[in-house]
Amino acid sequence: MITLAILKPHCLKNPIAYESIQQAFVTNGLKVVASKRMRLSRDEAEQFYEEHRHKFFFRRLVSLMSSGPSEIVLLSGENAIQRWRDIMGPTKVLKAVYSHPECIRSHFGISDTRNAAHGSDSEQSVAKESEFFFN
Numbered sequence: 001m002i003t004l005a006i007l008k009p010h011c012l013k014n015p016i017a018y019e020s021i022q023q024a025f026v027t028n029g030l031k032v033v034a035s036k037r038m039r040l041s042r043d044e045a046e047q048f049y050e051e052h053r054h055k056f057f058f059r060r061l062v063s064l065m066s067s068g069p070s071e072i073v074l075l076s077g078e079n080a081i082q083r084w085r086d087i088m089g090p091t092k093v094l095k096a097v098y099s100h101p102e103c104i105r106s107h108f109g110i111s112d113t114r115n116a117a118h119g120s121d122s123e124q125s126v127a128k129e130s131e132f133f134f135n
Helices: 017-027 041-048 057-063 080-088 095-097 104-108 123-135
Strands: 003-008 033-040 070-076 118-119
Touching: 003 123, 017 104, 033 080, 033 104, 041 123, 057 118, 070 080, 070 095, 080 095, 080 104, 080 118, 095 104
Parallel strands: none
Antiparallel strands: 003 070, 003 118, 033 070
């Protein structure tokens, strides 16, 4: 099984966060199948996060994701989708700090928008998102 992970721009600017997340892939049995670093344009970020267009955080999310390079990673491993989501922890950073203190978002998330990483939530999302980034 594969999943798509995105390391958000602020994590790429922090070498400790970046190395820790890379190590989390390995220690949790996830193998990097493909990886690329890219800076999303505002239009690309809006297109990728289209499902959130009418939510209050959409503009903030688009601004963040177009503010600098992100690392887009395809990961493989047993139960990769759920495994990566467990490693990331809850979307809301404050919740992550209290309920999952060892997760990536607890360690490196700054806010609910700048929560360190993205992960596909289903096989359908993996197909759509990997097509978006890797054709």
